[in-house]
Amino acid sequence: MIEGKLVRLRALRAEDLDHHVRWRNDPEVVHWATGGDPLFGPVTREAVAGFHEARLRDNPRSETTFTVEELADGRPIGMADYRDLDPFTGQATVGITIGERDRWGGGYGSEALELLTGHLFGACRLRRVELETWSGNERAMRAFRRIGFVEEGRRRAAVRVGEAWYDSVLFGMLHEEWTARRATDGR
Numbered sequence: 001m002i003e004g005k006l007v008r009l010r011a012l013r014a015e016d017l018d019h020h021v022r023w024r025n026d027p028e029v030v031h032w033a034t035g036g037d038p039l040f041g042p043v044t045r046e047a048v049a050g051f052h053e054a055r056l057r058d059n060p061r062s063e064t065t066f067t068v069e070e071l072a073d074g075r076p077i078g079m080a081d082y083r084d085l086d087p088f089t090g091q092a093t094v095g096i097t098i099g100e101r102d103r104w105g106g107g108y109g110s111e112a113l114e115l116l117t118g119h120l121f122g123a124c125r126l127r128r129v130e131l132e133t134w135s136g137n138e139r140a141m142r143a144f145r146r147i148g149f150v151e152e153g154r155r156r157a158a159v160r161v162g163e164a165w166y167d168s169v170l171f172g173m174l175h176e177e178w179t180a181r182r183a184t185d186g187r
Helices: 014-024 027-034 045-056 108-122 138-147 175-185
Strands: 007-011 064-070 076-086 091-098 128-134 150-161 164-174
Touching: 007 108, 014 027, 014 045, 014 076, 064 108, 076 108, 091 108, 108 128, 108 138, 108 175, 128 138, 128 150, 138 150, 138 164, 164 175
Parallel strands: 091 128
Antiparallel strands: 007 064, 064 076, 076 091, 128 164, 150 164
């Protein structure tokens, strides 16, 4: 368990399935998480159950999905994951989705991402962490930059949202950037 001031990241549990089904079938959550990618949602309970079962057996040496739980009351509010962890190059890709809309804009997702990034740089001793979003998700991009991620590149017109096209935006952070930022923040 990885704990902050607002949230904790804990191991995925079987009882988290209902939350994941609800989040992945919420059109607004799907819109902001993926630009409305139909592979994310809407999905059947059976499809999410298959994905969920596989995540329960993840090998933490290469990938793990956490439940983001609100510290105040223990309520699951989202999910965070890392994947494609490469111990040779010391890098991984991360993702974060806050599925409870009443927790958007309150710093929960930012803290969850900071906790996950800190875990990967600390306990996993990674060199680099990356994530991506679509250019229409300005709130996510502001949060990534605030935490210390740097925009590294764009794939132009790679994300379709309705009839509009947006860039896929790649962000990255290096271990020394994380360390320097924490030193100036006094953490």
